[in-house]
Amino acid sequence: MRILVMGAGALGSYFGGYLARAGHRVLFVARGKQLRALRERGLTLLPLEGGSFTIQVDAADTVSPMGVVDLILFCVKTYDTDGAVRLVADAVGESTMVLTLQNGVDSMDSLNAAFGPKAILGGISWVNAAVEEPGVVRHRYPGPLVFGEQNATGSERTQALKKTFMEAGIVAEVRDDIIRAIWEKFVFICAVNGMTALTRLPVGPLLACQESRELFVDIMREVDAVAHQSGIDLADDTVECTLRHMETELPSGVLDTTLGSMYFDISSGRRLELEFLNGSVVRRGRRLGVSTPANGLVYAALKPWIHGRPVLNSV
């Protein structure tokens, strides 16, 4: 397959790296230090099970070395969506699939508007990966790549793509109700990312403390209410199932290391995806008449960090 990774950071490098190792022709679109490292030293992946592998990769700051591709893995942060949409336009042809793995529920609208809904597959990654240093990506947390058609039907192309992922060593699942799956993750991720970024603590101690547990659950309930009001058919016990999954189905000790990507962003002084997580919930709630004080609290507390560590003019 001819594959373009738009945004060769943590997720893009992880998935693109496995696909390139399996023999697919992959172009990694990157910039800055990451681009230089990929070109000079190749891509090194540190898998969860230990060890590492390095592959030489094609990396560029434009799509022109590749032309029209079969698949675009759309992996930029949500605040970079518009620029990335413009950048990949020349790589999208009649049968190109654009699979977004971005968090949140906003970026599919931008992609649909740019390329038409037929081209766009919805996706969520439960894999957690991080750029450890330029060109080096660590896999931190297991999980499937879940994706599917937006129109709630199965398709041959999604089944073929799942086979491609699985053969490359990527655990993948197709869901016919991907929009619902994206909202289910949104319920979870607004609480996990919002609360771990705010408190700089992993999920374990947050759920063990009654007051912070209440805030955590309130965040999820508000997202659930916004989903219902938006016509998304989430199960009535989505919040309870999410909590039960975290507390009883994950291997013991995992919650004490579970931190959202926004935690890592704030800890490193990077920009936050806040507007597309808790901020999006607040704006949608306002529009739909759903009260969202818990998400509002997280949003207000983190907003000074939204462009990175605030600059202080100390005397």
Ligand SMILES: NC(=O)C1=CN([C@@H]2O[C@H](COP(=O)(O)OP(=O)(O)OC[C@H]3O[C@@H](n4cnc5c(N)ncnc54)[C@H](OP(=O)(O)O)[C@@H]3O)[C@@H](O)[C@H]2O)C=CC1
């Ligand atoms: N990391 C994870 O484990 C998970 C992430 N996600 C979601 O996936 C998305 C991507 O996250 P993640 O991989 O962590 O993000 P990263 O910041 O690690 O990667 C994004 C990369 O895209 C690059 N980029 C952005 N715009 C351009 C451009 N115009 N040209 C070239 N390169 C560009 C960025 O460069 P630069 O650094 O210079 O900005 C960066 O290297 C987010 O929405 C995130 O919430 C979802 C599940 C898990």
Ligand SMILES: CC(C)(CO)C(=O)C(=O)O
């Ligand atoms: C699901 C989770 C926590 C896994 O990486 C995530 O999406 C994030 O960190 O943003």
